Amino acid sequence: MLFGALQQDPLQYFTDMTQQYGDVWGMRIGNFRSFFINHPDLIEDVLVNKARLYHKGRILQANKYLFGEGLLTAEGDFWLRQRRLAQPAFHRERIAAYAATMADYTEQMLAKWCGGEERDVHQEMMNLALRIVGKTLFDADVTHEAREVGETLDMLLKIASNFGRTVLLPLWVPTPQNLRAKAGVRRIEKIIYRIIAERRKSGQDTGDLLSTLLQVRDEDGTRMNDRQLRDETITLFLAGHETTASTLSWTWWLLAQNPAVEKRFHEELHCVLGGRAPTMDDLPKLTYLGLVLTESLRLYPPAWGMARLAEEEHEILGYPVRPGYGVAMAQWVVHRDARWFDAPLEFRPERWENGLAKRLPRFAYFPFGGGPRQCIGNTFALMEASVVLATIGQKFRLSVLPGQEVRPMASITMRPRNGIRVRLEAL
Ligand code: HEM
Numbered sequence: 330m331l332f333g334a335l336q337q338d339p340l341q342y343f344t345d346m347t348q349q350y351g352d353v354w355g356m357r358i359g360n361f362r363s364f365f366i367n368h369p370d371l372i373e374d375v376l377v378n379k380a381r382l383y384h385k386g387r388i389l390q391a392n393k394y395l396f397g398e399g400l401l402t403a404e405g406d407f408w409l410r411q412r413r414l415a416q417p418a419f420h421r422e423r424i425a426a427y428a429a430t431m432a433d434y435t436e437q438m439l440a441k442w443c444g445g446e447e448r449d450v451h452q453e454m455m456n457l458a459l460r461i462v463g464k465t466l467f468d469a470d471v472t473h474e475a476r477e478v479g480e481t482l483d484m485l486l487k488i489a490s491n492f493g494r495t496v497l498l499p500l501w502v503p504t505p506q507n508l509r510a511k512a513g514v515r516r517i518e519k520i521i522y523r524i525i526a527e528r529r530k531s532g533q534d535t536g537d538l539l540s541t542l543l544q545v546r547d548e549d550g551t552r553m554n555d556r557q558l559r560d561e562t563i564t565l566f567l568a569g570h571e572t573t574a575s576t577l578s579w580t581w582w583l584l585a586q587n588p589a590v591e592k593r594f595h596e597e598l599h600c601v602l603g604g605r606a607p608t609m610d611d612l613p614k615l616t617y618l619g620l621v622l623t624e625s626l627r628l629y630p631p632a633w634g635m636a637r638l639a640e641e642e643h644e645i646l647g648y649p650v651r652p653g654y655g656v657a658m659a660q661w662v663v664h665r666d667a668r669w670f671d672a673p674l675e676f677r678p679e680r681w682e683n684g685l686a687k688r689l690p691r692f693a694y695f696p697f698g699g700g701p702r703q704c705i706g707n708t709f710a711l712m713e714a715s716v717v718l719a720t721i722g723q724k725f726r727l728s729v730l731p732g733q734e735v736r737p738m739a740s741i742t743m744r745p746r747n748g749i750r751v752r753l754e755a756l
Contacts (some may be wrong), residue, residue, distance in 0.1 A: 334657060334696060339739045340633065343659045353646050358661070361387070363636075363655030369669070369692035372658050375637055376692070376700035382643055385702075386636025386655055388741065395485060395514055395557065399564030414545050415705060418466070418538040424709050425609040426536075427465040431713050431719060432606040434461050435720040440742065442725065444755030448553050449748040450727060451578040454717075455479050455705045458574035459566075463714060466565055468535040469524045478520065481513045482571065486740040487514075525555060538565065565706070572631040573710045575744040577717055579629035580621060583676045585729040590678055593617055595756070598722050607719040609712065620678035622714055623686075626677060626696040627664045633743040634659035635698060660696060669693040686729060727751040 335342045335356075343365065346354060352368040366372060368396065375383065384404050387395070396402040400411055417423065438457050438506035442448070459478060463471035471478065488510045510680040534540045542561055546552055554562075576578070597617045607615070637749040639650045650656065665673045669689055670680065704710070721727075729735070730750040741742035 339735060340432045340659075340661050340743070343634065343657075344664050344665070347662050349635065353648060355648070360679040361655065362651075362653075363657055364648065364650065365657050365659075366645065367658065367666070369663065369690035372663070372692040372695070373690075373699070374645070375656055375658070376635075376695075376698065377535060377703070378641065380700045380702070382639060382641045383637035383656070384640055386638055386657065388636060390638070392741075394511070395517075396567070397560030397561075399560035401564045401568055403560075412705065414542065415538065415561070418541050419705050419709055421708055424465075424529050427709070428607070428609045428712060428716050430462050431716040432608075432720050434464065435717050436606070439721065440726055442753055444753055445727070446753050447730060447750060448753065450581050450751045451574070451745050451748040454574040454577040454581075455570070458570040458713070458718065461573075462566055462569040463524075465709075466538040466569070467524050467528075467562065468537045468539065469527070471520070473518050478517060478566075482567065482624065485510060485513045485517075486571070486742065490518055495740050499635060517563060517566075521559050521566070523660070525558050525562065533585050568687075568704075569709070571742050571744065573612050573656060573713050575629070575631040575742060576622070576626060576710070576714050578745055578749055579631075580625040580714070581727050581751065582729060582735055582745070583625055583628065584621070585727055585751070587676050590621065590676065591726070594621055594718075595722055595726065598719055600717060602723060604723060607716050611719070612712065612715050615715060617678065618715055618718060620681045620720070622711065623681050624676060624678040627670070627694060628674075629737065629743065630660035630664060630696045632696065632698065632704075633661040633737075633739050652711075661739070663693060663695070666693070724756055726756055728754060 335358075346356075346365065347367045352366065353370065354365050356363050356365060360558075368376065384390070385402055389402050393402055398407060398411075400415060401407065403411060430459075434457060438453065456476075456479065460471055463469045488506055528539055528543060534544070539558075539562065542553055542558055544552075584594060594617060597615060601611060601614045605611075612619070634657060636655055639652055639654045639656065641652060643650050645656070664670070667673050671691075692699060697710075698708040728751060730752055733747070733750055735749050736746045737743050
């Protein structure tokens with residue numbers, strides 16, 4: 330097994346291996362056996378039809394020190410209960426109210442931008458998305474912590490996605506990396522506990538997710554303790570900001586590479602909004618923007634791969650899967666498969682016109698996963714990405730500075746390795 334190749338560039342590794350071995354192949358790290366599946370029907374089987382035979386994969390499980398028993402990592406009845414509790418906070422009507430905050434925070438960022446300036450657009454999107462999650466879900470201003478959270482996260486995600494560490498070197502082994510990871514978690518926890526304490530003290534119902542979580546009671550009347558609140562809060566903070574920020578960064582990058590698409594994108598904003606801040610009601614009218622986002626999530630899915638651990642014995646295409654075996658799949662590979670997408674490496678938002686999504690197998694395109702564990706924040710993320718793109722796109726065009734190598738880095742999520750330096754052109 331080419332363990333080094335997997336560590337170094339998992340995107341390339343999974344692409345090459347799939348090209349060589351097809352829709353199902355096996356791999357082994359130490360004594361951990363795993364299948365990689367690449368056909369949409371097999372993926373549907375694992376995520377939907379046989380979902381109850383699986384738990385989350387080893388990388389997420391090995392990162393419970395960070396996510397605890399939050400929605401992303403919890404299992405079974407406990408997960409189901411938490412999911413039901415959190416779900417109302419993500420309903421369309423509820424998040425529609427967040428559009429104004431999203432536009433407002435974007436405007437605040439733009440107030441600091443000047444035409445002709447150079448900036449790292451990924452850094453900007455990360456700070457913005459963090460502030461938006463903080464405000465909309467927890468009614469907390471994390472402006473001052475944005476930098477610290479960003480840097481800590483950077484480090485944690487690098488460590489979190491290290492296949493070698495998760496399989497061979499569990500967290501209790503006091504390696505320098507593990508010690509750094511623990512210190513990082515403590516820094517993030519401090520911020521989270523501050524937010525929880527402030528809210529308990531004020532006792533206010535601010536109508537956000539944290540209010541809901543603080544109010545709910547079990548059948549026996551007990552409320553969520555600080556540890557549970559910490560787990561859910563950290564999970565939503567982390568799941569909700571990196572992913573959306575990366576979607577935005579990759580979209581700016583793709584727009585800048587494709588002048589015809591970029592032109593149509595700006596023209597639509599001008600026609601539909603005419604300089605106004607976008608609201609939730611405007612989004613269905615911004616049809617081209619919707620296609621741009623769909624296509625961006627195809628080529629650069631921030632959740633680039635997913636994994637499960639088998640709990641019960643069964644088969645995949647006749648191969649025996651035993652308890653403890655892993656099953657992995659990668660949006661990165663499926664979304665670039667020429668069986669489903671013509672000229673798969675080209676950025677063509679137009680391909681989604683005329684109902685392509687309906688003609689594809691269900692799991693040929695799954696940026697938000699699927700089945701019971703599908704992303705709870707997908708509507709939130711798409712709304713946020715649309716509002717931010719529309720607000721910025723009415724005022725600025727972003728051109729990518731020459732002489733930099735923009736490359737994806739695949740950790741738990743996939744983002745631009747060294748950021749993306751752009752020049753701002755005021756419109
Ligand atoms: C473009 C942005 C996003 C992408 C691509 C994305 C992708 C995903 C994917 C693929 C999963 C499934 C993981 C699995 O089954 O193993 C997932 C789960 C999840 N996501 Fe997202 N996500 C995004 C934004 C968000 C946002 C904004 C939030 C919250 C504010 C969020 C919260 C969650 C949570 C809590 C889960 C776990 C759900 C569960 O298992 O019940 N995500 N996300």
